[in-house]
Structure formats: structure tokens, C-alpha cells
Amino acid sequence: MTRQVAVFKVRGFTIGGKLILLSSLFAIALTYVVTYTVTTMQTQAEDAQMIKAGGELRFLVQKMSKEAHALRSGDLGRIPVLENLMSVYAASLADLKIHVSRIESATSFKAEARIQCDEISARWEDLRKRFMDLMRQMPEVHLALEDLAGRIPLVSRLFSRLIEGMGAGWLGAEDIAFASELDALGQRIAKAAFAYWGGDDGARQELAELNQLVSEIITGLLNGSEELGLEGVESPAVRQQLEEIREAYRPISQDVDLILSRVPEVRSAAGSVSRLNAQILEKINRLTDQLTQEAVAKIDTMIHNEWVVLGWVLLLGMLASLLVARRITGPLGAVVGAARRVGAGDLEARARLSSKDELGLLGASFNEMAQNLSDSQQHLKLAKEAAEAASKSKSEFLSHMSHELRTPLNSVIGFSEILRDESFGALNPKQKEYVTDVLESGRHLLSLINDILDLAKVEAGKLELELEEVNVREVVESAITIIKERALKQGLKLSASIADSVGGLRADKRKLKQILFNLLSNATKFTPEGGRISIEAGQRDTGTVIFSVRDTGIGIEEKDRHKVFAEFEQIDSAYSRKYAGTGLGMPLAKKLVELHGGELWFESEGKDKGTCFSFALPVKGPAGANKGEVSRGIEALVEAGPLPHTGRGNRILVIEDDPKAAKLISALLSKAGYQVQVAQDGVKGFDLAKKARPDLVTLDVMLPKKDGWEVLTELKKDQTTQAIPVLMISTMGDRTRSRALGAADTLTKPVSKNDLLREVHRALGEPCKKAA
Amino acid sequence: MADDMKKKIFVVDDDVMNRKLSVDLLELHGMCAVTAQSGQELLQMLKTETPDLILMDINLPDMDGFELFKAVRAKEKSRSVKVIAWTALAMREEQEKIRAAGFDRCIIKPIETKKFVQEVRDLLAA
Numbered sequence: 001m002t003r004q005v006a007v008f009k010v011r012g013f014t015i016g017g018k019l020i021l022l023s024s025l026f027a028i029a030l031t032y033v034v035t036y037t038v039t040t041m042q043t044q045a046e047d048a049q050m051i052k053a054g055g056e057l058r059f060l061v062q063k064m065s066k067e068a069h070a071l072r073s074g075d076l077g078r079i080p081v082l083e084n085l086m087s088v089y090a091a092s093l094a095d096l097k098i099h100v101s102r103i104e105s106a107t108s109f110k111a112e113a114r115i116q117c118d119e120i121s122a123r124w125e126d127l128r129k130r131f132m133d134l135m136r137q138m139p140e141v142h143l144a145l146e147d148l149a150g151r152i153p154l155v156s157r158l159f160s161r162l163i164e165g166m167g168a169g170w171l172g173a174e175d176i177a178f179a180s181e182l183d184a185l186g187q188r189i190a191k192a193a194f195a196y197w198g199g200d201d202g203a204r205q206e207l208a209e210l211n212q213l214v215s216e217i218i219t220g221l222l223n224g225s226e227e228l229g230l231e232g233v234e235s236p237a238v239r240q241q242l243e244e245i246r247e248a249y250r251p252i253s254q255d256v257d258l259i260l261s262r263v264p265e266v267r268s269a270a271g272s273v274s275r276l277n278a279q280i281l282e283k284i285n286r287l288t289d290q291l292t293q294e295a296v297a298k299i300d301t302m303i304h305n306e307w308v309v310l311g312w313v314l315l316l317g318m319l320a321s322l323l324v325a326r327r328i329t330g331p332l333g334a335v336v337g338a339a340r341r342v343g344a345g346d347l348e349a350r351a352r353l354s355s356k357d358e359l360g361l362l363g364a365s366f367n368e369m370a371q372n373l374s375d376s377q378q379h380l381k382l383a384k385e386a387a388e389a390a391s392k393s394k395s396e397f398l399s400h401m402s403h404e405l406r407t408p409l410n411s412v413i414g415f416s417e418i419l420r421d422e423s424f425g426a427l428n429p430k431q432k433e434y435v436t437d438v439l440e441s442g443r444h445l446l447s448l449i450n451d452i453l454d455l456a457k458v459e460a461g462k463l464e465l466e467l468e469e470v471n472v473r474e475v476v477e478s479a480i481t482i483i484k485e486r487a488l489k490q491g492l493k494l495s496a497s498i499a500d501s502v503g504g505l506r507a508d509k510r511k512l513k514q515i516l517f518n519l520l521s522n523a524t525k526f527t528p529e530g531g532r533i534s535i536e537a538g539q540r541d542t543g544t545v546i547f548s549v550r551d552t553g554i555g556i557e558e559k560d561r562h563k564v565f566a567e568f569e570q571i572d573s574a575y576s577r578k579y580a581g582t583g584l585g586m587p588l589a590k591k592l593v594e595l596h597g598g599e600l601w602f603e604s605e606g607k608d609k610g611t612c613f614s615f616a617l618p619v620k621g622p623a624g625a626n627k628g629e630v631s632r633g634i635e636a637l638v639e640a641g642p643l644p645h646t647g648r649g650n651r652i653l654v655i656e657d658d659p660k661a662a663k664l665i666s667a668l669l670s671k672a673g674y675q676v677q678v679a680q681d682g683v684k685g686f687d688l689a690k691k692a693r694p695d696l697v698t699l700d701v702m703l704p705k706k707d708g709w710e711v712l713t714e715l716k717k718d719q720t721t722q723a724i725p726v727l728m729i730s731t732m733g734d735r736t737r738s739r740a741l742g743a744a745d746t747l748t749k750p751v752s753k754n755d756l757l758r759e760v761h762r763a764l765g766e767p768c769k770k771a772a
Numbered sequence: 773m774a775d776d777m778k779k780k781i782f783v784v785d786d787d788v789m790n791r792k793l794s795v796d797l798l799e800l801h802g803m804c805a806v807t808a809q810s811g812q813e814l815l816q817m818l819k820t821e822t823p824d825l826i827l828m829d830i831n832l833p834d835m836d837g838f839e840l841f842k843a844v845r846a847k848e849k850s851r852s853v854k855v856i857a858w859t860a861l862a863m864r865e866e867q868e869k870i871r872a873a874g875f876d877r878c879i880i881k882p883i884e885t886k887k888f889v890q891e892v893r894d895l896l897a898a
Contacts, residue, residue: 398863399866403831403860406860406862406881407881409882410790410793410860411787413883414882417885418796418797421885424800453863
């Protein structure tokens with residue numbers, strides 16, 4: 001049977017490709033997730049910085065507010081601190097602005113944050129100016145206050161001197177009262193000025209009025225005043241003193257004016273500062289709140305997004321793996337399923353695969369394998385059916401033959417017996433003799449039929465052994481019982497000796513009895529009156545029992561040895577009549593022994609020196625199963641063959657081109673004791689025949705170079721070879737043509753051992769007589 | 773054996789010689805034998821008469837002995853009649869089949885007359 005060898009190729013994506021694709025997908029997804037996470041973390045850090053900047057700013061503003069408050073209270077030492085804070089604040093604001101400008105989202109929040117930032121910047125500009133004003137004005141006011149405070153005692157002293165002088169009568173009582181009041185007024189002005197500076201707005205009015213009053217009083221004292229009821233001083237000394245006082249008071253008045261004009265400005269500046277501060281603080285608070293909220297929201301979004309991305313990646317990854325896995329496991333599952341079904345005996349199961357990768361290839365190869373398996377199974381099935389049919393028809397034929405032969409034989413034997421028993425009247429001696437002859441012939445015919453059928457069954461492999469434990473002694477005695485009568489009738493002595501060591505063996509009891517009977521019967525036939533027959537059973541080793549049947553009969557000559565186990569052979573035609581037998585007993589015994597896994601042989605010293613037939617059987621029965629033994633038995637027949645043939649005319653040339661056939665034929669002939677030469681084509685065959693002059697040639701018909709017919713023609717033409725008998729061996733069996741060309745006979749292939757040897761014997765002119 | 777005690781035996785066999793042989797042998801030994809050539813014929817005979825024993829060939833023209841045996845056993849009248857398979861089917865498988873079918877005895881052709889008569893007598897006495 002020829003097989004198509006399919007060549008499979010992977011087309012499309014290989015599994016490797018699919019796996020690479022899958023891992024790439026995973027790598028990309030992983031990279032994305034990692035990048036996203038890192039970005040999120042960076043963003044978080046930036047937001048945190050921004051919030052921190054906002055917080056810093058707020059802290060600065062609060063601090064500045066405190067410092068400004070202290071400054072307003074007159075602590076000029078706060079000025080450098082404030083200046084420092086202002087510069088830090090400016091830097092922080094710039095930072096915040098940068099952070100805000102970096103806000104990535106193009107949301108409304110970004111715009112708003114910018115606006116807030118800008119507003120904070122603008123307010124900051126105002127604040128800064130106000131601070132500058134404040135820092136400039138504050139020292140002026142302070143100087144004026146200090147000046148004022150310094151001058152007041154001076155003016156007081158001048159008044160005191162004036163008043164002392166007035167005691168000399170320079171002044172009237174009225175004047176002295178005003179002068180005294182003036183001294184007190186100086187004190188009050190200083191007090192009011194400090195109170196005003198200290199934040200008492202009510203003091204401003206007082207300060208202004210007092211200042212006015214002092215000036216009016218001084219003027220009134222000098223020039224008189226109706227309003228005050230002063231007449232004016234005439235004394236030049238007093239006037240001199242009053243002029244001095246006026247001069248001394250003038251700077252104080254100026255200081256008061258400065259204080260009155262500057263303090264509101266300082267107040268306003270300080271107020272602006274704290275208002276602006278509050279505004280900025282509020283803005284910053286709002287901004288940082290927003291930033292925080294936004295950052296939190298952003299982080300939430302990012303975390304959310306991250307989960308979403310992660311989820312998608314996982315989902316896609318799983319889908320992709322599922323897809324790829326299905327692409328891999330699906331076809332694999334199909335192959336596995338198909339393999340399982342094929343394994344379970346469903347040879348029609350196939351893996352259905354559409355993929356074109358390695359698995360597709362695997363599936364296709366598997367299908368191919370399954371197809372081949374199915375094909376060969378089909379072939380085997382057909383062959384088996386054919387063999388069974390052949391075997392069946394063979395056994396049917398045997399069965400039919402047996403039946404058809406027995407049926408008429410029944411009447412032959414039955415009627416002869418009735419006649420011989422003289423049931424219907426007495427017979428005369430001659431009649432009785434004839435009837436007895438008929439009966440004997442009938443019985444002989446029956447035993448022939450039985451033997452033939454047994455042989456045929458062995459040949460057909462139909463004879464099966466019924467193995468059981470067999471008691472050797474029992475079987476031997478039973479065989480002797482059957483032959484006893486005949487032996488005694490012939491005047492023979494029968495003896496049996498069974499070694500104590502022999503117990504039982506595993507064999508077919510009926511067949512073993514038949515073997516022994518055939519050997520005894522054979523010995524009886526060929527032992528003349530007064531002879532002796534002994535049967536012995538012993539153990540060769542623990543595994544083998546040997547049976548021997550020894551007689552003192554006619555013996556077997558060297559030249560006749562090969563005929564002993566040939567079917568229908570009896571050594572000499574002369575004996576045929578004398579020693580009635582089927583000629584099948586010994587071959588059948590040999591085959592039955594071999595069927596048991598044993599061997600049968602004989603020894604004879606020559607003519608009239610008696611013969612000893614022996615066979616050995618394994619104690620455990622034939623190796624292997626019962627049925628196997630049948631074919632083994634047949635093999636054994638081919639292997640063993642007849643014993644070596646010696647004598648003249650034993651060189652055979654086999655012309656055969658088929659090496660197997662040549663080997664078989666030469667093996668069979670060699671075993672039979674012939675010397676065999678083989679030629680593989682017609683030309684060589686003819687040359688060798690001419691040169692070696694064999695005693696016989698077997699000639700195949702289909703030969704290379706020169707066919708069998710030509711070779712035969714030439715052999716018969718040539719004077720040196722025309723006497724050599726030629727056996728044609730052909731597949732067609734052209735008997736007529738080969739006879740016409742001078743062949744001795746024709747055998748049809750396949751050649752059986754028996755046919756071959758029989759024809760060889762016949763062609764060599766060796767005795768070949770059938771039993772009667 | 774007394775005449776009034778004569779046992780009646782039906783023989784069914786398609787071979788004329790074997791019919792003759794069996795009848796002669798049985799009558800020679802004091803039994804009464806009636807023959808049939810086919811299964812149908814035997815069944816017809818069984819409708820009117822019930823024998824003591826049936827000698828039944830297996831290879832018959834119209835039906836084989838196994839079918840015939842079943843038919844005989846199926847009939848009320850002949851249910852308990854003893855049946856001997858008497859046949860030239862001597863191969864082991866055939867013998868096993870006959871044994872399995874439930875025949876009372878089996879006698880293989882060709883017979884030995886003495887043994888044959890003995891078998892029949894034994895079965896009749898059983």
C-alpha cells in the first residue's frame with residue numbers, strides 16, 4: 001500500500017508570533033500604566049508645592065500685618081523687619097505665580113487662579129506703596145512729637161520767669177492768670193499730641209484748639225485782646241519776654257501743625273495696609289483653598305483614571321489572552337479530542353482545524369495519521385475477512401467431505417456386519433470371507449478418512465488442542481489396551497515400563513493417546529510374529545517427558561529414512577499388502593507431537609534390526625496460547641522437514657529470480673538432504689545446468705533475460721542436459737505447455753513442502769508408492 | 773422381548789440405505805421401526821402417533837435436525853419422546869453443537885451395529 005506523504009507548511013501567524021504579539025500588548029499596557037502613575041505622582045508633587053507656596057504667602061501676610069500693627073503703634077524698629085518680609089513676600093508671590101502658570105488643565109480653574117494671582121499682585125503693589133508711605137511718614141511724625149515734647153519745658157520756663165517778673169507789678173492780675181494758664185496749656189498740648197498719636201482722635205480737636213489758644217493768649221498779652229479782656233503790656237521788659245516766648249512757641253506750633261496734618265495720613269496708610277493685607281489674605285486663602293480642592297479633585301480624577309486605565313488594560317489583556325489561548329487551546333483540544341476518540345477505537349474521528357499555525361499542522365498530521373491508521377485497519381479487516389472466508393470454506397469443505405464419505409460408509413460397514421453376523425441366515429465360508437473383506441475394507445476406509453481429516457485439519461490450522469493435566473501411566477495403559485488384541489493375534493509380546501519420576505503432563509489427552517496408538521500400531525504392522533514391542537516413558541529432564549516405542553521389526557534402511565514421515569508412504573510396496581495401513585499414521589503422529597511443542601524421531605540399526613520411535617513432550621504443555629500453537633506447528637513442519645536424504649542423484653539446481661522464493665525452495669531441499677545451487681536468471685541458469693549437470697532442475701517461468709519456457713526448450717535441445725528432469729514452478733500452472741516442452745512436472749506457486757518433495761522424489765525416480 | 777411390549781421407533785433419514793440399515797437392525801433386535809424421509813414427513817407422522825424414540829438424522833433436505841428437534845419438542849404429544857441424533861457429522865464443532873442442542877444421545881455414522889443397538893436399548897430402558 002502506498003501512502004501519500006503530505007507536506008505541511010505553516011501559513012499565517014505561528015504560535016510563536018501570537019505569543020510575541022500577546023507579550024507586546026502586555027508590555028505596552030504595562031508601560032502605559034507605569035508612565036501614567038509616574039505622571040500622576042509628579043503632578044501631585046507639583047500641586048503640593050503650589051499649595052505650600054500659597055501657605056507660605058499667607059503666613060507672610062499674617063506676619064506683615066502683625067509687624068505693621070506694631071509699627072503703627074510707634075515701634076520704628078519694625079521697619080527693617082517689614083522691609084525684609086516684603087522682599088521675601090515678593091519672591092514667594094513670584095513662585096506662586098510660576099506654579100499657577102504651570103497648572104496644566106485648561107479648566108476654568110486655571111483662568112481663575114491666574115486672575116486671583118494677578119489681583120494679589122495688584123493689591124500687593126498698593127500695599128507696597130502704602131508701606132513705603134508709612135515708613136516715610138512715621139519718622140517725621142515721630143520727630144515732630146519728640147521736638148514738641150522737648151520744647152514744651154522751655155516755653156514753660158519762659159512763662160515762669162515772666163510770671164515772676166509780673167510779681168513786680170509789671171502785669172495786672174488778669175495777665176498773670178493767663179500767663180499761668182499758658183504754662184499749663186503747654187503741658188496739655190504735649191499730652192494731647194501724644195494722645196492723638198496714640199490713636200485718640202478726640203485729642204485732635206483739643207490739640208488744635210489748645211494750639212490756637214496759646215497763640216491767641218501770647219498775642220493778646222502783647223497787643224491786648226478785647227475778647228480775652230487784655231489790655232496789652234506796656235512794659236518793654238515784659239514785652240521783650242513775651243516776644244521771646246512767642247518765638248519759642250512758634251516751632252511747637254509748627255510741630256503741632258505737622259502732627260495734625262501727618263497723623264491722618266499715617267492713619268490712612270496704616271488702615272490701607274491692614275485692609276490690603278486682609279484682602280490679600282482672603283485672596284490667598286481662596287486661592288490655596290481652590291488649589292487644594294483642585295489638587296484633591298485632580299488626584300481623585302487621576303486615581304480614578306488610573307483605575308479605569310488599569311481596568312481596561314486588564315480587560316483587554318484578558319480578552320487578548322483569552323483570544324490567543326483559544327486560538328491555541330481550541331485546536332489543541334480538537335486534536336486531543338480526536339486522539340482520544342481514535343484511541344477509543346473510532347478511527348473515523350478527525351481533528352477539525354482551520355488554523356494554519358503549528359497546531360493546524362499538528363492537526364493535519366494527526367488526521368493523516370488517523371487516515372493511514374483507518375486505511376490499514378480497513379486493509380487488515382478485508383484481509384482478515386478474506387482469510388476467515390478462506391478458512392471457513394476450507395473447514396466447510398472438510399466438514400462436508402467427512403459427512404458425505406461417512407454416510408455411504410455407514411451402510412457398507414453396517415450391512416457387512418449384519419451379514420457377517422449371519423443375522424439373516426448362515427453364509428458359506430467363501431461368502432463369509434468376502435463379507436469380512438468388505439467389512440475390513442470399509443473400516444480401513446473409515447480410518448483413512450479419519451486420518452486424512454485430521455491431517456487436513458492440522459494443515460488448515462483447524463486442529464486445536466484441548467489441553468489438560470494428563471496422567472502418563474493412564475494414557476499409556478489405555479493405548480496398550482487398544483492395540484493389545486491385535487498384537488496378541490499377531491503373536492507379539494507387549495510390555496510397558498514407566499519411570500516412577502513420570503507423573504503427569506499438560507497435553508490433549510485424546511491426541512496423546514492417538515500418537516501412542518499410531519506408534520504402537522506402526523510397530524505392530526512392521527513386526528513379524530514372535531517379535532516384541534515395548535513402550536517406555538521417562539523423564540529426560542524436569543521439563544520433558546520422553547515416550548519410546550521399540551520393536552524388533554523389519555527396521556528402516558538408511559535410504560528409506562526420508563519416507564517415514566511422508567504422507568501415504570510405506571517403505572516398500574511389497575509391505576503395503578502385508579502391513580495394511582493408511583500411510584498417514586506416522587506423519588499425523590509427528591504433526592500432533594509438534595503441535596504439542598515436542599519432537600518425534602526414530603532410530604534403527606538397519607534392515608530387520610528393529611526400530612525405536614521416540615517423542616519428547618514439554619511437561620508444561622506447548623508454550624503460548626493454544627491457538628498460536630497451530631501455526632507454530634505448521635512452521636515446525638516446514639522447519640523440520642524430512643530427515644537428510646543421502647544417496648545418488650541429490651544435486652538440484654534452482655533457477656528462480658525472486659530471492660525469497662529461491663531461499664524457501666533451497667531451504668526445503670537442503671533440509672531434505674539435497675545439495676542446492678541457485679541461479680537468478682535464465683541465462684545463468686542454462687549455463688550452470690550445462691556446466692554442473694545437476695540431477696534435477698527446478699525452473700521458474702517468469703525470469704529476467706530469458707524466460708523459463710526458453711530455458712526449458714534449450715535444456716531439452718542440448719544433448720548434455722536433455723536427460724536432466726526439469727520441474728517447472730509457475731504461478732499459472734501451465735501443465736500442458738510444460739509437458740509438451742518436456743518438463744517432468746509442474747508445481748504451482750506457492751509451493752508447499754510436501755508437493756515439492758513429492759515431485760522431486762518422483763522426478764528423480766525414487767520409490768514413491770501410495771498405500772493401498 | 774415380548775411382542776406386545778414392542779417399542780416403536782421413528783427413523784428420519786434422507787439416505788435410503790441408512791433408513792434400510794436402521795430399520796433392519798432395529799427389527800432384527802425386536803423393535804418396530806417406521807421411517808420418514810424428511811422433517812415434514814416425521815412431523816406428519818407425529819400428529820397421529822407417538823413413538824418411544826426418534827432416530828434423527830441431522831442433514832435433512834427440508835429442514836435441519838436442529839429445527840426438527842425443536843419442532844418435536846414444541847409439540848405437546850412428542851415433548852417427552854426420546855430423540856437420538858444419528859449423523860455423519862463427526863467434526864468436533866458439530867458434535868458440540870449437537871450436544872448443546874439437547875439431544876438425548878448422539879450416534880455417529882458409520883456405526884458399529886452392536887454398539888448402535890446397545891445405545892438404543894439403553895435409552896429405551898432409561
